[in-house]
Amino acid sequence: MSPAPDRFDDVEQLPTPALLVDEPALQANIETMSEARPGHSLRPHIKAFKSTALAARLAEAGHDIFCCATVAEMEGMAHAGLGADLLLANEVLDASRLGALTETARITVAVDSDETLAAAARAGVKEVLIDVNVGLPRCGCDVDDAGRLADAARAKGIDVRGVMGYEGHLMEMVDRDKQRAGVAKSMEVLANAHRAVGGDIVSAGGTGTFDINDVATEIQAGSYLLMDTHYAKVGLPFRRALSVLCRVISINTNGNYLVVDGGLKSLGMDHGNPTVDGAEVFFCSDEHTTLIPHEGTNWAIGDLVRLWPAHVDPTVAKHERMHIVDGDRVIDVYDIDLRHW
Amino acid sequence: MSPAPDRFDDVEQLPTPALLVDEPALQANIETMSEARPGHSLRPHIKAFKSTALAARLAEAGHDIFCCATVAEMEGMAHAGLGADLLLANEVLDASRLGALTETARITVAVDSDETLAAAARAGVKEVLIDVNVGLPRCGCDVDDAGRLADAARAKGIDVRGVMGYEGHLMEMVDRDKQRAGVAKSMEVLANAHRAVGGDIVSAGGTGTFDINDVATEIQAGSYLLMDTHYAKVGLPFRRALSVLCRVISINTNGNYLVVDGGLKSLGMDHGNPTVDGAEVFFCSDEHTTLIPHEGTNWAIGDLVRLWPAHVDPTVAKHERMHIVDGDRVIDVYDIDLRHW
Numbered sequence: 001m002s003p004a005p006d007r008f009d010d011v012e013q014l015p016t017p018a019l020l021v022d023e024p025a026l027q028a029n030i031e032t033m034s035e036a037r038p039g040h041s042l043r044p045h046i047k048a049f050k051s052t053a054l055a056a057r058l059a060e061a062g063h064d065i066f067c068c069a070t071v072a073e074m075e076g077m078a079h080a081g082l083g084a085d086l087l088l089a090n091e092v093l094d095a096s097r098l099g100a101l102t103e104t105a106r107i108t109v110a111v112d113s114d115e116t117l118a119a120a121a122r123a124g125v126k127e128v129l130i131d132v133n134v135g136l137p138r139c140g141c142d143v144d145d146a147g148r149l150a151d152a153a154r155a156k157g158i159d160v161r162g163v164m165g166y167e168g169h170l171m172e173m174v175d176r177d178k179q180r181a182g183v184a185k186s187m188e189v190l191a192n193a194h195r196a197v198g199g200d201i202v203s204a205g206g207t208g209t210f211d212i213n214d215v216a217t218e219i220q221a222g223s224y225l226l227m228d229t230h231y232a233k234v235g236l237p238f239r240r241a242l243s244v245l246c247r248v249i250s251i252n253t254n255g256n257y258l259v260v261d262g263g264l265k266s267l268g269m270d271h272g273n274p275t276v277d278g279a280e281v282f283f284c285s286d287e288h289t290t291l292i293p294h295e296g297t298n299w300a301i302g303d304l305v306r307l308w309p310a311h312v313d314p315t316v317a318k319h320e321r322m323h324i325v326d327g328d329r330v331i332d333v334y335d336i337d338l339r340h341w
Numbered sequence: 342m343s344p345a346p347d348r349f350d351d352v353e354q355l356p357t358p359a360l361l362v363d364e365p366a367l368q369a370n371i372e373t374m375s376e377a378r379p380g381h382s383l384r385p386h387i388k389a390f391k392s393t394a395l396a397a398r399l400a401e402a403g404h405d406i407f408c409c410a411t412v413a414e415m416e417g418m419a420h421a422g423l424g425a426d427l428l429l430a431n432e433v434l435d436a437s438r439l440g441a442l443t444e445t446a447r448i449t450v451a452v453d454s455d456e457t458l459a460a461a462a463r464a465g466v467k468e469v470l471i472d473v474n475v476g477l478p479r480c481g482c483d484v485d486d487a488g489r490l491a492d493a494a495r496a497k498g499i500d501v502r503g504v505m506g507y508e509g510h511l512m513e514m515v516d517r518d519k520q521r522a523g524v525a526k527s528m529e530v531l532a533n534a535h536r537a538v539g540g541d542i543v544s545a546g547g548t549g550t551f552d553i554n555d556v557a558t559e560i561q562a563g564s565y566l567l568m569d570t571h572y573a574k575v576g577l578p579f580r581r582a583l584s585v586l587c588r589v590i591s592i593n594t595n596g597n598y599l600v601v602d603g604g605l606k607s608l609g610m611d612h613g614n615p616t617v618d619g620a621e622v623f624f625c626s627d628e629h630t631t632l633i634p635h636e637g638t639n640w641a642i643g644d645l646v647r648l649w650p651a652h653v654d655p656t657v658a659k660h661e662r663m664h665i666v667d668g669d670r671v672i673d674v675y676d677i678d679l680r681h682w
Binding site for chain 1: 356357358388410411412431432433434435453454456457474478479480481482483486509588590591592593594598600602605606607609610611623624625626627628629631642643654655658659660661681682
């Protein structure tokens, strides 16, 4: 029911709310990460942007191995010809859709239990990583169980490529010394698991630890491409690139607040409200955000406003497409074609 | 990229995460509201469920006038043959897509300024409501400006059907006496505006005030159909109907937490975490929720779990379809066809 993805020359022409990606910031983020983590030392995480068009740019920049959070992301990447080496960095109990991809793509799936291993075997998935808990209370087997699981996999004829462990509890620490100590501790656990498991891969890390995780052979980072205000607080060398373009649709008679036409249905809200240059966010409704303008700023009905989301990943997942912009010029449109499950 | 909307007989067969609607609860909610607000004394709000299939059920129950929050919702309703009387209860500066609907549907749009009125006139929209601020710091003109705006509309040849005013700041008050006093005060403002504006319609209210707003000729309620844990706290006579079905994919070795395969990308998070029967929600990640099981409960990998979202509207907006269930039986699938903008 949404309007056709026409090409617009200028942001002024876009129906709002519209998702914008700032091209110079995006390109700078790609280059900054590629310098620190060239080629296969980075396994970009698709979940952050859910777009095969953007994934193709990373492949061109030398990062043609990817990790995904959902089966739908794996399918979309394989169908787009980006399946040279796809890791589902997540557990599944029905791997049949992954098995169906093994004809045309290289498919690896994380397993952390006999049940998830059995699902991979049943589906004909040929390669796994042993997912190890390194401190985040989420998936991952106990370090002491990793070797046993790897043996069980090999007994089923499945190749074990190595280990995976996500230190997600350390991603957004502001104190980098404390973060460094935490990462060292988590990665000691993963290195121990790796010794028991074998294989070439130690897959770990993310945008928050890309430059201090020395144990991972590949870093699973995705948010660095678009960044959000939450990650930006940590002081990483990446620029904010993602915003939700809105229009001022109403101004209170006294001028003490104004309303724009994008709200919590177009924004990831789990990390809190978005931020705006020149105003404070008062609150978000479904399709509105009420702003308190800073003193000395002037606003008119029809003005364009960019909301900077607190969390990039779920913001992207709410939109059908992202408009690539350079200043106010729309230079491309990328479908967000890897949504849903 | 999502799996085809096959028909499944049992929730056990559904790929997870999947959106479920409990049919007995839904039907009870439809009937409870219809008794209190029969026929056109209710203008159901499409934004809460974004599905023409569900809207058609309301039309069958006698509620065939609707309000929408987005132009895409208006378009979808008109194209589905549900355009007998559609109100866009929101301001727009580009009404051209609404104007295009006036051939086949009755289209009314809210205006609160000369700019939004001009947009309606420019697009050929023939009917408006004057949107009046009744206390919520969002859209709506000052009560003293309502008569002038109505005159300006009529001078442009536009029919003014009446007024609209949303007492959204009072929706979730737990103290009903205080809420009643607040609604009376807000509706006094709206009644004053109505005297200045004229017309037949006083459109206001919502799920939280459906039974205490005596001034509104029509109540704009939508959330009552599916309910959420946030509204449920207020003690309204509606049953929770919407959940996100997940599977347990990982259990910590010590059994002190477990992980299900649905997270903040499948849930509206602006009102906080979902709730779960038999466990506490520890935290939500993109595609995971970590749960702390209650003592005495037993869990196994593969168990189905229903997450009850804190906020229905943005939860629905993240999914492509809702599975209508009676217990564990899947009896129908409704497309969520009114998403995006």
